[in-house]
Amino acid sequence: MGIGRFIMGTTLAAGVGLAAYLVATQQDPRTWGQHVKHQVRETSDQITAIRQSTDRVSASTQQLTAAITAVEPVLADIQGAVDKFTFKIAPRVANIEEIVAKWDRN
Template identity: 55%
Template sequence: MGIGKFLTGVTLATGVGLAAYFTLTKQDPRTWAKHISQQAQTTVDQVDDIKVAKDRLADKAQALNTAVTAATPVIDDIQSEVEKFAFKVAPRVDIIEETVSRWDNL
């Protein structure tokens, strides 16, 4: 069996199947074709929307990465200043804790 006969058979079977489908469901082939076309266009639009959303997400992820990289030195500086403050305040905190402890023991 040649490829030509196979393609002819497939085409005829598809045509007969569609004709039977239209007859049984009482649909107009033009209306069905328009509906299929609209569904295809909707799917294409949704795929485009997904691509745009993916690109936006990639851009935002890159911007976040850049912001985190830029913020790292600032966070390190803040941590250093907190440690210096804690070192300077530690003796006063110790005195306050001793005073509160003495009050609790009275």
């Protein structure tokens, strides 16, 4: 019985508090109830939108991870080609640098 009285007392106090609030702010209970209902729906819609956004971000992150993993071999091939090209043109670059150095001395 102690818990029942506690719940009833809490409910009664909340009701009295709400009634006092509505009287003090001069609000109609129906209008206040509709406003609260609208706020609850809006909050629910926002929570749903956040969850959907979180799911989209998660999916995009997974796609990005897969794309980065797929591109790593291509980047390695490109770096290998650049290294080969640099090795092949190194003697020519050295000759060009020697010629420029001779021109600068003269």
